Amino acid sequence: MIRLEEVNRIFQVGDQEVHALAAVNLGIAAGEYVSVMGPSGSGKSTLLNILGLLDHPTSGRYLLEGEDVTGLTDVQQAAVRRHKIGFVFQFFHLIARMTAAENIELPLMLEGIAPSQRKTRVARMLDAVGLADRARHKPEQLSGGQRQRVAIARATILEPDILLTDEPTGNLDRRSGHEIVEVLEALNSRGITLVMVTHDPELGARARRTLRMVDGRITADQTRDPAG
Amino acid sequence: MTGRDILAVAAGSLRGFRLRSGLTMLAMAIGVAAVVVLTGLGEGARRYVREEFASLGTNLVIVIPGRSETAGGGLSLLVGATPRDLTVADAGALTRSAAVRRVAPISVGSALASARGLEREAVVLGTNSELLDIRHWKLAQGKFLAAGDMDRASPVCVLGAKIRRELFGSEPAIGQWLRVGDRRFRVTGILKSEGRSIGVDVEDLVIIPVASAQALFNTPALLRILVEVKHRESIPHVKDFIRETIRERHQGEEDITVITQDAVLATFDRIFRALTFTVAGIAAISLAVAGILVMNVMLISVSQRTAEIGLLKALGAAPRTILSLFLTEATVLSLLGAGLGVAAGELTSWLLASLYPVLPTQPPAWAIAAGMGVALVTGISFGILPARRAARLDAVQALARR
Numbered sequence: 001m002i003r004l005e006e007v008n009r010i011f012q013v014g015d016q017e018v019h020a021l022a023a024v025n026l027g028i029a030a031g032e033y034v035s036v037m038g039p040s041g042s043g044k045s046t047l048l049n050i051l052g053l054l055d056h057p058t059s060g061r062y063l064l065e066g067e068d069v070t071g072l073t074d075v076q077q078a079a080v081r082r083h084k085i086g087f088v089f090q091f092f093h094l095i096a097r098m099t100a101a102e103n104i105e106l107p108l109m110l111e112g113i114a115p116s117q118r119k120t121r122v123a124r125m126l127d128a129v130g131l132a133d134r135a136r137h138k139p140e141q142l143s144g145g146q147r148q149r150v151a152i153a154r155a156t157i158l159e160p161d162i163l164l165t166d167e168p169t170g171n172l173d174r175r176s177g178h179e180i181v182e183v184l185e186a187l188n189s190r191g192i193t194l195v196m197v198t199h200d201p202e203l204g205a206r207a208r209r210t211l212r213m214v215d216g217r218i219t220a221d222q223t224r225d226p227a228g
Numbered sequence: 229m230t231g232r233d234i235l236a237v238a239a240g241s242l243r244g245f246r247l248r249s250g251l252t253m254l255a256m257a258i259g260v261a262a263v264v265v266l267t268g269l270g271e272g273a274r275r276y277v278r279e280e281f282a283s284l285g286t287n288l289v290i291v292i293p294g295r296s297e298t299a300g301g302g303l304s305l306l307v308g309a310t311p312r313d314l315t316v317a318d319a320g321a322l323t324r325s326a327a328v329r330r331v332a333p334i335s336v337g338s339a340l341a342s343a344r345g346l347e348r349e350a351v352v353l354g355t356n357s358e359l360l361d362i363r364h365w366k367l368a369q370g371k372f373l374a375a376g377d378m379d380r381a382s383p384v385c386v387l388g389a390k391i392r393r394e395l396f397g398s399e400p401a402i403g404q405w406l407r408v409g410d411r412r413f414r415v416t417g418i419l420k421s422e423g424r425s426i427g428v429d430v431e432d433l434v435i436i437p438v439a440s441a442q443a444l445f446n447t448p449a450l451l452r453i454l455v456e457v458k459h460r461e462s463i464p465h466v467k468d469f470i471r472e473t474i475r476e477r478h479q480g481e482e483d484i485t486v487i488t489q490d491a492v493l494a495t496f497d498r499i500f501r502a503l504t505f506t507v508a509g510i511a512a513i514s515l516a517v518a519g520i521l522v523m524n525v526m527l528i529s530v531s532q533r534t535a536e537i538g539l540l541k542a543l544g545a546a547p548r549t550i551l552s553l554f555l556t557e558a559t560v561l562s563l564l565g566a567g568l569g570v571a572a573g574e575l576t577s578w579l580l581a582s583l584y585p586v587l588p589t590q591p592p593a594w595a596i597a598a599g600m601g602v603a604l605v606t607g608i609s610f611g612i613l614p615a616r617r618a619a620r621l622d623a624v625q626a627l628a629r630r
Contacts, residue, residue, distance in 0.1 A: 054542060054623040075546045082544025093539045093627065097244035107543050109233045154543070 002028040007060035020046040022216040035207035043216040086155030090167035094139040101135040145176030238556035253565035259515035260569025260599040267595035268577040270504030291453040313449035327462040330358040339409040354441020370417030381439035385413035390431035519606030526614035538626025547619040554615035562607025
């Protein structure tokens with residue numbers, strides 16, 4: 001599903017070039033559950049941004065479902081993001097003036113889906129993440145765990161193939177974090193490809209496959225035996 | 229994203245920042261209201277002048293001795309030829325056209341007027357009975373000059389209210405004798421009308437028969453002849469008739485100028501219209517300022533909502549969608565501000581018209597349309613820069629802002 005070939009991402013910081021990603025080669029199959037671990041500045045988030053088409057590789061190729069998406073225009077990349085990729089962020093990124101339901105409805109609006117259909121799908125999604133009674137609540141009226149559920153609902157309402165999560169539990173207490181991971185894993189068990197960037201070794205260890213990054217390179221790629 | 233959704237999201241974000249949106253709309257509203265009220269006042273002044281002229285009679289044709297055109301340097305200049313005087317006989321000749329309703333000769337001079345031992349300088353106007361109706365004047369007391377022969381120098385006079393007050397005080401003036409120059413006139417009527425007419429203060433006038441005025445000033449020359457036409461449509465025909473008649477009477481010389489109220493009115497109309505455009509233009513400057521305020525507010529909005537823009541990009545919003553969202557916000561702000569401004573302008577104009585009924589302050593439709601149009605154009609134009617900035621934001625950097 002995902003294939004990176006010799007992907008480099010170089011940032012210019014003053015006179016210096018910073019190699020955020022250095023000749024990264026990576027393949028992720030559909031339905032995989034991959035955690036990306038490593039110290040700060042190791043290139044985890046850059047990798048996630050490139051996988052999510054929010055950032056462009058300086059060189060190399062990115063093939064998504066066999067199609068080279070590196071050279072797509074902004075408009076084409078936006079369409080790919082809308083149809084195939086969902087994002088869950090550490091800081092939720094909910095729009096404060098909108099209710100939980102309105103936040104979840106946003107991708108449907110961007111896709112141009114009719115209001116009547118939107119209402120049904122949002123209600124179904126709120127129910128799925130256990131927030132049916134919080135539809136009209138604004139983010140400030142929700143707990144951290146509830147906010148992240150809204151963010152997950154928003155990321156998955158258009159049924160993307162890939163869910164990219166950046167420290168999804170980083171801003172939550174242990175219990176809420178655990179609940180969120182269970183929600184994400186449930187989505188993965190239904191077929192969605194889950195890529196999770198995390199600092200938390202316990203969380204990282206839950207994934208079947210763990211990538212370790214140092215200085216923009218993948219230094220370890222371990223797949224856990226499902227039996228063990 | 230459909231247009232309706234873009235509008236809903238834009239309206240939602242404006243509601244989310246009420247104070248900021250409200251103040252921007254207020255600035256836009258003040259600009260539009262200024263355009264509406266000032267053009268309303270200008271238009272009101274124009275209509276006031278127009279109505280004043282109309283009250284004097286729009287069917288009026290004025291005959292003045294002498295040509296207003298620049299003459300060639302021919303023989304007449306060398307021999308010092310002057311235009312022939314307009315006379316009472318000329319005025320009489322003009323009554324022959326069926327299209328003419330009334331003719332009033334005008335002879336004006338000044339003389340000492342005295343009564344009961346009081347004396348003052350007065351403007352003396354020689355005319356006939358028709359002037360009262362031609363000028364739509366009203367009498368406070370008594371009667372105007374009697375109809376009849378224009379050559380008859382009757383010793384009667386009609387006084388303006390002020391001169392009556394100054395010479396007769398609280399005493400009744402009707403039937404009393406008034407000395408004007410070396411002649412005596414019996415007061416038959418007092419004018420009620422006020423203001424100025426034919427360049428003189430109506431309240432200061434002593435009106436006497438034209439023949440009496442000619443004798444008093446020892447000249448047969450008239451200052452002008454006023455001709456009231458029966459129907460407006462026949463004005464061109466009557467002008468031709470006047471020129472033709474006077475040319476015949478003046479040995480083939482066309483030595484008069486014929487002007488109409490319309491021509492004078494058109495000049496005033498042009499002046500006031502230019503004035504209205506000028507004040508509207510000045511007021512429109514405030515709209516440009518409001519436009520810059522819209523841009524400022526939208527720029528602040530973009531910088532405050534950077535993370536939101538990043539999120540929209542992550543959710544798959546195309547740059548064009550983000551541009552549309554911010555441009556729609558600027559448009560909605562400008563439109564609501566302009567609407568508010570038109571309402572405030574209309575209300576102020578109505579209040580002014582109620583407080584000062586003399587000045588019919590009414591904003592013309594073009595001013596309202598122009599005010600709205602300029603507000604929208606400035607709002608949208610100044611909204612383009614912030615909207616483009618939003619659309620071009622780097623998604624990763626935008627998401628990094630919280």
